[in-house]
Amino acid sequence: MEFNIEIQEDFHRLNDQTYLSDKAYEDLIDKLFSLFTSTNGNIQFSSSIDKHLISSILTFLFECVKYDLDETSVRSKFDDLQFTNKSRQDRFLSAYTKHLPTIQLYLKQKSIEHDRLLNLNWRLDLQLKTNHTDKVFEPIYTLDWTKRDKYTTNINHIQFTCSQESLQELLEKFKDAQSIDLPDFDRDRKLRSSTIQEQREYFKREGIPPIPEPFEAYVPPEGDGKATLMSRDRLNQFYTSLKKNLATRKHSSTIRKHEPDFEPLLFADIAQQRYIDAHQALMDRDEERLIQLVTPGSFAEMGRGLRYKTLRWKWLEDIEPSYVVAIKSGEILKGMTMAQITVRMHSKQTCAIYDRFGRLMYGNEIIPKDVLEYIVFERVLTFPYSQWRVHSKILPSWLPPSDSLLYTFEKPKVKLLDQDTSTDAVEDEKKREQINKEHETGTRALPTANELKTPIPTLSDISQANKKRTIGYT
16 A cells, blocks of 8 residues: 655654644544544534545545554554654544444445456366256256355355356357456467567557567667777767767757756766666566566566576666667657667676576676677656666677576486406396387287298208207317
């Protein structure tokens, strides 16, 4: 249960007796609770009391009644709102405890409520016979409903049986009662296979703000981060940035219409800090904090592949000060203006990824690396409560590939042979393993057609069969 800043300020002012005297406070509490108990609907408040204060106290009261908070919980909420006047807390709690059932009944009468289905269990049985017939052999469904009665907290269990046709009719009625559309499981596959322009058109038809690509993505010059300040490559970069300065000023003026204090030089430091906070939240697995610092697309991209792994990341120092290299703005939907700022960051960082067994898979936690990054930040300017968030990272084509992950595998079981083991013992062991495998699989190779034929015996074969054979060495 959270309250906005205006309610917090109103309750904080209640501590000041110069703002509201004790007598005026008691009169205010009496009149607020008399709204639910008095038959007179025309209750007048003092003109010296601010209407926003009355609205804040009523909002707090309704939330306490909604969650059925006890006296201890209400006091903790007062402490959260910085309302620490003990005597005024006791005055509010005495009236709250006295009129709590009345206010609950009042709210239930003002709201429209129906019986609510909490749970539904079913079981399929085979009905063999009934009282009228001996043999039926039909499927029958047993349903067990758990529902809550309207305007009460009573829980009832209803059990009945029905046939397959009755169950189908019941399902159709449930579908008609539902006010939601069934999910289209094939939609995601179609969106992934479509182009960016088709995705934007689909989002426009559905009224969903699309996740835009960077407006005219900044192209980092080759050799950036290695050229010195007075080198030829660095002078060419400076000349190119001067030509784009006019377009940058135009988009900066668009941002200043919604954010008057915007300055590109100051924004670079703010963006760098948000970038560090986003990686810290990713390392701590704080998803609530991370979604405030990055966009949904970047949220999925940063967390990809980190399940069951441990990330250790640290920003050590700046090699060069961060600065803004590109500013773009545009209208992605009608009445929705978005701005994107690309910030160049050149720093020393350490990054290491460990698997779930603590083995190193990537990077090094001790040896720092020079990292040159181009981070795109975005904000929806037409939304007053929007913030600058990390949108994406620009990866130049000339950038060398990063190191691959070092995966670990189970060591295969290898049986080592002793030097004293004879060759015959090794062959016997192989034969025994082969026989065991044949017994386990239960399949043997069938003999060929030539092997199935019985050869016709000759006279020499018959005469040799009658001779006595000598066993042993000759």
